[in-house]
Amino acid sequence: MASKRKKVNFELFSLGSSSGVAYKNKALKKQIIQFIDNRGSSSITELSKELTTSVPKTTALVGELITEWLLQDEGKIDSTGGRRASVFGLVSDACFFLGVDVKKYHINVGLMDFQKRMVTHKDKLPFKMENTAESLKKLIQLIKDFISHSQIERARILGCGINLTGRINQHTGHSYSFYHFKEEPLAEVIQQEIGIPAYLENDSRSMAFGEFYSGELSSERNVLFVNLDYGIGLGIVVDGKIYYGRSGFSGEFGHIPLFDNEIICHCGKKGCLETEASGWALIRKFKERLEKGSSSSAVKKNTSASEITLEDIITAAKNEDTLCIELLSEIGEQLGKGLAVLINVFNPELIILGGTLSETGDYIRLPARSVLNKFSLSLMNNDTSLRISRLGERAGVIGACLIARLKVINNT
Amino acid sequence: MASKRKKVNFELFSLGSSSGVAYKNKALKKQIIQFIDNRGSSSITELSKELTTSVPKTTALVGELITEWLLQDEGKIDSTGGRRASVFGLVSDACFFLGVDVKKYHINVGLMDFQKRMVTHKDKLPFKMENTAESLKKLIQLIKDFISHSQIERARILGCGINLTGRINQHTGHSYSFYHFKEEPLAEVIQQEIGIPAYLENDSRSMAFGEFYSGELSSERNVLFVNLDYGIGLGIVVDGKIYYGRSGFSGEFGHIPLFDNEIICHCGKKGCLETEASGWALIRKFKERLEKGSSSSAVKKNTSASEITLEDIITAAKNEDTLCIELLSEIGEQLGKGLAVLINVFNPELIILGGTLSETGDYIRLPARSVLNKFSLSLMNNDTSLRISRLGERAGVIGACLIARLKVINNT
DNA sequence: TCAACTTTATTAATTTTTTTATTAATTAAT
């Protein structure tokens, strides 16, 4: 049982800026952990090459990491032509990381172990995101409940990533769009309550990171993740790292002025991409079409057209409702124009469509792709693949866990 | 005299992937050079802290670098309360780097020393950029001439950066838009001819890098450079490094589909930013206005309206020609809409307006700023300053030299 | 002006790391 081990040495993750051989050894051990984290279980020889330290030295360091319960011997690797090497990997239950994905009408929570495996998760816990102190209190309570149900002692949970919509300064821990009641960073407030270091992140960026790290393990280093929900978010991964911009407000893709319409966006401006290509736009268009006499299976007996949700439309589309499919195609086309902008500017290897709306798959992807090709240079759009998220609803929680994990391990 | 020293140890810059203490020392020495390169002349104590290596060890390494003619003792630093420390800096004439900026009607060439100082430069050498073998031959000849006039022995020039417009794959050394006559990378071809390692780069990226590294030495890490010429280019600096994208085609900002007009762009598509906010657009608008009866001092007796150049319009604007100023303001406004897109997506610390058109300064900057504020979220545009290039025409050559220099020093 | 304090540089002693050599484990070939 996990509770039997008390010796795990977490100090490693918080090396101060000292010097001397003790410090150097700590840094080397951290490098070992990071290398194994990225490339999987490794042999002494591999580690020795990576760290440019001699084999005996590396052996000693790995030995220490094993007594500190951070690494474990995983047996011999398949032969490479001579004596088989022992490989060493992370101890899965050495420590854990929490991820909380806060949505409009529910939250997803999950717990990830040291080996990046989700050990527990609760999807779609009912919760209403409102900009009130009560809502925040409720959220914190839900997190606390999840922790106590998880049976994992709090001291072994080293970090908690929390996704919120809106403008987040990940660095300071401030959330500006929601729960901004005092000057103290929201991350700090939550940390005090749950007793675990908390890291705030914008939902789209978190999903981007989740998808990048665990959805696609190919060689892509520059990936854009488009979060299609009521609004449109963008997570940017440059050279394998999340891009933040000056104050962490990067990725306000939904509000680029791409259209010449007269529709007022939530942000107060006209012509934003969100006015034509988002979940809000979809609902607006849906209502407009109903008013013009169209019909749809999305409107059931018990719901009136005015209280239709995004989920309703998506479900209807999946059941091949003609109007919904038609509208999704329209949305996809408008989105394609926006994606063309991104391709021209970023020349990315991959654009991932995620978020609720992406559940409709090719209904939105194919029109987007075709318009995108029309509006971007062919030399460039040939380079970029456009894919639907593989993690789906899970991307957020996984991303949140991974961010917390990286924060702790890299001590940043 | 520079020619007296033959001992400079350039091997340092090409450390292979070996191991052992010899390799480690080489790597440490390289780190020392890089640190001093970034932070200026440093003392043993500072270096020792940076490398996390003991003072005696650092002293030995610095000693070696001095005998290798790469570092020099620059005397004592001002007191910090105790014995004054010796500081060590790069030997300025240890090696040199060439930069070539190829424009439509001229080239700029320059030579930079190890300390990042321009030692020689020739601005606006007459040259016509045409996509022919003769044009390329002429270009190479101009470079050769510059080298022989510079009086610096070729072996001390360790790299040559070359800026071209159009699509460049910096990594492979291919130029796709110009001089693409054989499969062999253009960089390779030029390198063979001039006998110096050549590095190709897109002009806007090069200018961005030049401006970033030597124009603004503040703390900005995320900077966008907009190259306003006949076309519109974009150089992206993320976390202090040039952003390339998948195949090095990033920054095709001029061709984002931002307008709903019917003007066919050079790229073959409609509605590109370039159709409204570029040098081409400026000239088109100018001609349209003349046809409608406007008059301008830009049209002199000897030039007809049909052969007016960008330079003419800029000069006229500087001489307060009403029509030109009016048109520049228009261009600025359209540009502002494009910049709003960039700000929303990147949340950059700084956007620099460079290139020929930027010489008009506030005539284009102020309208751009005001429209930009209108079209981007105020929380974000407050973060971003919009400045005119400080290096002006020089940005390209300086960037080219710096890129070659970095390539060599970082061995990438 | 001079002692007390700081910081840097150098040397000597000690610890740590790398090298080299040896042994062990495994595969491929005769």
Next chain:
DNA sequence: ATTAATTAATAAAAAAATTAATAAAGTTGA
């Protein structure tokens, strides 16, 4: 099946780096 070849792990020897101590060069304040 046995031997040669290959790779890994360990042990002992040699080399290298750090630490600690000391000297040198300044500054500051009574």
